[in-house]
Amino acid sequence: KNQVEQSPQSLIILEGKNCTLQCNYTVSPFSNLRWYKQDTGRGPVSLTIMTFSENTKSNGRYTATLDADTKQSSLHITASQLSDSASYICVVSAVGSYIPTFGRGTSLIVHP
């Protein structure tokens, strides 16, 4: 069964600090992995997408890594800002499928 597990479930950090969110998956055959940012009450917005051959992808202060061998991904946020407070969702797609598998997300709160 395809599954995506994210940790931690929630995280509180101080503004300016760095943090790393984790994602483990069992989706097969693997096509790609996306990290989404979802502000409260809004739709998810894509941050990064990585395919099997990519192991690092950056988008400003967001850097995602992928280890396809261990089926793990991480999202690193550098110099956090108050606007980073949101839910971060890891989404993994299988080859040929229009229905990706979603993690339950990590809720990040950045305090001033």
Place this chain on the structure above:
Amino acid sequence: KAGVTQTPRYLIKTRGQQVTLSCSPISGHRSVSWYQQTPGQGLQFLFEYFSETQRNKGNFPGRFSGRQFSNSRSEMNVSTLELGDSALYLCASSLAADEQFFGPGTRLTVL
């Protein structure tokens, strides 16, 4: 290019009523998927439409139905609303099998 749009953005209904939500995909996208999102459950897949045909369906009761029109716009209908149907309903459109673009969602509250 305009993004995915959903209407209405907010909706309040009472138990037993029915509701219809609308989604307009990105121009050229033929696949439209619907998701229910509740606190603690994450995104739950409802169904996916492609070229006016339901191609995939999640594990939701028959009260949840949908359709897609020839212009790829999609509607989702929930009949006999229950309190537990209160959620954020998200629509996502796709051009290819490996990427989805989400709309802002419709917040449904059932009283």
